[in-house]
Amino acid sequence: MTAATTSATARATIPLTAADFKSDYKPIWCPGCGDFSVVSSFTRAFASLGLRPENTAVISGIGCSSRIPAYLTSYGFHGVHGRSLAAAAGLKLARPDLTVVVASGDGDGYSIGGNHFMHACRRNVDMTYVVMDNHVYGMTKGQPSPTTEPDWDSKLSPGGTGLRTFHPLVIALAAGANFVARGFSGDPKGTGELIAEAIKTPGFSFVEILSPCVTFRPEQREWRKAVREAPINTDDPARAARLIMTDDGFNIGILYRGHREPYYRKTDKAAKQPADLEKGFAI
Amino acid sequence: MTDSRNGSGAAARTSISVAITGSGGAGVMTAGNMLLEAAAKAGWYGLMVRSSGPQIRGGEAAALCRFATRPVDCLDDRFDVLIAVDWENLHRFADEIPLDSASLMVGDPTQGDPPEVFAKSAARYERLGIKGMAKAIQGSWPNMVVVGVAAGLIGLPKDVLRAVVENMLKKSRAGLAPSLAAIDAGYEAGETMQAGEKLAAPAPRSESRWLITGNQAAGYGAIRGGVRFVAAYPITPATEVLEWLAPALADVGGTLVQAEDELASINMIIGASFGGVPALTATAGPGLSLMTESLGLAVAAEVPIVVIDVMRGGPSTGIPAKSEQSDVSIAVNGMHGDAPRIVVAPNSVADCLMSTQWAVHLAEATQSPAIVLSDQFFGQMRAVVDRPKDVSYQGARLTAAGNTEGYKRYSLTESGISPMAIPGTPGIAYTADGLTHNERGIPSSGAKDHAVQLAKRERKLLGHEYGDYWADVEGDGETAVVTFGSSTGPVREAIARAKADGVPVRLVSMRLLAPAQPAKLAAALAGVKRVLVVEQNHGGQLLRHLRSEFEIPGEVQSFRRPGPLPIRADEVHRQLVQWSNQ
Numbered sequence: 020m021t022a023a024t025t026s027a028t029a030r031a032t033i034p035l036t037a038a039d040f041k042s043d044y045k046p047i048w049c050p051g052c053g054d055f056s057v058v059s060s061f062t063r064a065f066a067s068l069g070l071r072p073e074n075t076a077v078i079s080g081i082g083c084s085s086r087i088p089a090y091l092t093s094y095g096f097h098g099v100h101g102r103s104l105a106a107a108a109g110l111k112l113a114r115p116d117l118t119v120v121v122a123s124g125d126g127d128g129y130s131i132g133g134n135h136f137m138h139a140c141r142r143n144v145d146m147t148y149v150v151m152d153n154h155v156y157g158m159t160k161g162q163p164s165p166t167t168e169p170d171w172d173s174k175l176s177p178g179g180t181g182l183r184t185f186h187p188l189v190i191a192l193a194a195g196a197n198f199v200a201r202g203f204s205g206d207p208k209g210t211g212e213l214i215a216e217a218i219k220t221p222g223f224s225f226v227e228i229l230s231p232c233v234t235f236r237p238e239q240r241e242w243r244k245a246v247r248e249a250p251i252n253t254d255d256p257a258r259a260a261r262l263i264m265t266d267d268g269f270n271i272g273i274l275y276r277g278h279r280e281p282y283y284r285k286t287d288k289a290a291k292q293p294a295d296l297e298k299g300f301a302i
Numbered sequence: 303m304t305d306s307r308n309g310s311g312a313a314a315r316t317s318i319s320v321a322i323t324g325s326g327g328a329g330v331m332t333a334g335n336m337l338l339e340a341a342a343k344a345g346w347y348g349l350m351v352r353s354s355g356p357q358i359r360g361g362e363a364a365a366l367c368r369f370a371t372r373p374v375d376c377l378d379d380r381f382d383v384l385i386a387v388d389w390e391n392l393h394r395f396a397d398e399i400p401l402d403s404a405s406l407m408v409g410d411p412t413q414g415d416p417p418e419v420f421a422k423s424a425a426r427y428e429r430l431g432i433k434g435m436a437k438a439i440q441g442s443w444p445n446m447v448v449v450g451v452a453a454g455l456i457g458l459p460k461d462v463l464r465a466v467v468e469n470m471l472k473k474s475r476a477g478l479a480p481s482l483a484a485i486d487a488g489y490e491a492g493e494t495m496q497a498g499e500k501l502a503a504p505a506p507r508s509e510s511r512w513l514i515t516g517n518q519a520a521g522y523g524a525i526r527g528g529v530r531f532v533a534a535y536p537i538t539p540a541t542e543v544l545e546w547l548a549p550a551l552a553d554v555g556g557t558l559v560q561a562e563d564e565l566a567s568i569n570m571i572i573g574a575s576f577g578g579v580p581a582l583t584a585t586a587g588p589g590l591s592l593m594t595e596s597l598g599l600a601v602a603a604e605v606p607i608v609v610i611d612v613m614r615g616g617p618s619t620g621i622p623a624k625s626e627q628s629d630v631s632i633a634v635n636g637m638h639g640d641a642p643r644i645v646v647a648p649n650s651v652a653d654c655l656m657s658t659q660w661a662v663h664l665a666e667a668t669q670s671p672a673i674v675l676s677d678q679f680f681g682q683m684r685a686v687v688d689r690p691k692d693v694s695y696q697g698a699r700l701t702a703a704g705n706t707e708g709y710k711r712y713s714l715t716e717s718g719i720s721p722m723a724i725p726g727t728p729g730i731a732y733t734a735d736g737l738t739h740n741e742r743g744i745p746s747s748g749a750k751d752h753a754v755q756l757a758k759r760e761r762k763l764l765g766h767e768y769g770d771y772w773a774d775v776e777g778d779g780e781t782a783v784v785t786f787g788s789s790t791g792p793v794r795e796a797i798a799r800a801k802a803d804g805v806p807v808r809l810v811s812m813r814l815l816a817p818a819q820p821a822k823l824a825a826a827l828a829g830v831k832r833v834l835v836v837e838q839n840h841g842g843q844l845l846r847h848l849r850s851e852f853e854i855p856g857e858v859q860s861f862r863r864p865g866p867l868p869i870r871a872d873e874v875h876r877q878l879v880q881w882s883n884q
Contacts, residue, residue: 072728072731073727073729074725078573093731096573097733097745098603099569101565104566105533106569106572109573110576111573113557113577114577117726134563134565290553292554297512301512302686
């Protein structure tokens with residue numbers, strides 16, 4: 020064993036702090052953006068679970084929230100718009116030993132990536148999906164997303180879209196997610212705990228984080244006053260769905276935790292050598 | 303050619319083509335498969351191409367078989383025999399089953415008359431009460447009578463056929479005896495129809511042979527190259543690659559996932575490969591179109607992946623179950639930005655194995671996406687092939703050691719290839735990015751970072767030594783044919799016939815379509831005066847590609863036609879001889 024690997028082994032035994040998961044790369048977000056706090060929730064969650072950066076991968080798509088992987092010291096993947104869940108599922112199924120977390124936003128996750136969201140819930144691969152929801156496309160400078168209110172005025176949709184908002188948590192329940200929670204970026208400690216619970220829970224865990232966009236939705240500063248602890252934490256999807264469908268969107272906490280078996284690949288063992296397969300072709 | 307093409311002679315034939323047709327459910331594919339397997343066991347070569355209408359069940363279907371004493375990669379110009387269980391909608395196959403006055407049609411008079419298009423070919427018509435013969439043997443089926451007729455016509459040994467049928471029907475013991483009886487009845491009828499025109503006895507077998515489809519061969523090539531993760535969405539005609547791989551991958555410790563769409567499947571394989579596991583997907587044109595954005599991600603983030611495109615008629619939904627070589631342009635050019643990629647085209651059923659294995663090797667070695675351009679003709683064709691030679695190509699990726707001081711994922715090396723950190727390796731974690739980035743992988747919109755990273759990705763592919771596999775170059779002469787993929791088979795036959803006429807012709811069958819190899823093509827075409835470019839598409843996509851990347855010497859002609867009609871050796875042969883004698 021070389022000196023370098025010895026010291027690496029020694030290093031691997033030292034518990035890491037949240038700060039060890041933060042990279043030295045300066046975020047590009049606007050001052051006051053909720054996503055700053057979400058980085059801190061990620062690093063707290065990783066440290067509290069005793070994860071190692073080399074065994075953790077954060078996968079994202081495109082948008083303000085999807086910039087997160089570069090701000091962490093774990094492995095990261097910043098792919099194309101809307102496809103982070105697919106890339107993450109491929110990684111987790113190919114490398115079940117890794118902890119895989121996906122970072123997304125309401126445009127990336129619910130609009131262009133909407134189909135993958137449904138199927139990721141349904142497939143129930145053991146990974147955690149964190150969506151920073153600010154009800155707006157920030158990176159393209161202020162267009163309505165699937166969670167934007169129907170009368171929100173913008174250059175692209177003057178007078179509002181007139182469309183009802185999307186209920187991501189109910190979709191997640193209906194599609195089979197095994198863990199559904201809502202957090203608020205203004206509470207990085209509580210949100211860090213939610214993310215840690217999500218990672219610990221086997222199967223597909225979905226954490227929606229209300230994360231204000233102070234640039235295009237300055238009124239979201241008021242969310243701080245609206246959030247409250249959710250009245251239920253149930254394993255009954257119907258009860259959870261009823262609350263989510265009827266509340267004002269500000270109940271914070273774990274709303275549903277189920278008991279579904281995660282999707283596993285069938286085998287890790289190679290029963291045959293590749294050359295054995297050609298027997299089927301021989302005449 | 304040694305084939306005795308015009309009928310009546312008693313000389314044994316080296317190649318006999320038999321089309322078996324009927325409405326869906328008549329069992330024509332089963333009949334074709336039985337005959338092909340029996341011919342293989344008897345020591346012959348052969349192939350069977352499937353052709354069917356758009357219906358899933360109940361449409362018209364044709365098993366297009368060719369039996370030969372030597373390996374064959376393509377259909378013949380014409381069919382010697384057409385056996386119709388019934389004539390329903392058969393006119394739709396008129397162009398795909400060319401008959402002439404030396405051909406024989408066998409049909410059941412109780413099922414009506416042959417369609418006008420076949421009748422006017424002047425093929426001899428033998429009326430045989432196929433349905434009645436089957437009905438007379440309780441529990442048997444008309445397609446078994448047809449198996450017997452075809453076997454009798456070509457002289458397939460009865461005992462070999464019996465053994466194959468027994469094996470294929472071993473799960474339905476009740477059906478075996480009546481099926482064998484029906485085959486016997488058909489055999490007797492077939493034997494007497496065209497006495498003297500049997501297939502010549504097979505040469506003694508010198509090497510082991512396989513009965514395999516191009517889609518199976520591609521799947522096996524993927525595994526041999528080291529692929530252990532596959533994600534894909536079902537699509538005709540690529541699905542059989544996946545259906546073969548699903549249990550096979552599990553057997554070797556790999557994983558196959560059915561994705562929700564092609565956008566997911568390509569991103570799943572990118573994720574898996576980012577994790578260090580060689581990964582592949584298989585699709586057809588519509589799926590490749592959907593995957594194009596993420597192919598660019600694999601280019602920019604330098605994640606090796608392989609995409610098999612089993613080409614079918616396009617654009618749009620096109621002709622899903624029939625072949626065309628019309629995805630050259632999208633494979634070679636179809637991405638935004640400057641996006642170097644590898645494009646490999648197998649040129650025989652057996653080569654689907656080697657080319658796919660090579661594509662895995664190239665993708666892994668250069669940390670780039672590789673596209674394998676197969677097509678429906680190869681993909682769904684079942685053929686008897688000599689067991690392909692083992693090649694050593696394995697996916698071998700340059701990876702980075704843990705705790706490398708100052709590690710830079712996208713470092714500007716001389717070859718352009720930089721060691722890749724694999725998750726799980728400590729001290730070198732990085733973020734792979736589709737955004738333009740610097741050497742560390744940090745996003746950058748600076749002109750210099752952009753320029754040097756674009757050049758690095760290009761350098762990886764241009765600097766790789768592709769060896770002799772870039773093309774099959776055969777023969778000499780002042781006339782050359784440049785072609786690729788499934789057009790190679792008929793071109794080879796055309797060149798052999800031209801040679802017999804005293805006209806030597808060179809063949810360049812390009813396996814590596816991208817990156818272009820101008821120096822190698824120039825050497826292969828040195829001294830030629832005429833270049834015929836042969837391809838199966840309407841727009842001349844290979845010709846356009848050649849014109850944009852190469853200086854083609856001499857006079858250039860294009861021989862092209864869209865699918866689903868295959869390029870026929872006869873047409874190419876005539877053009878070659880005529881042009882060379884001008």
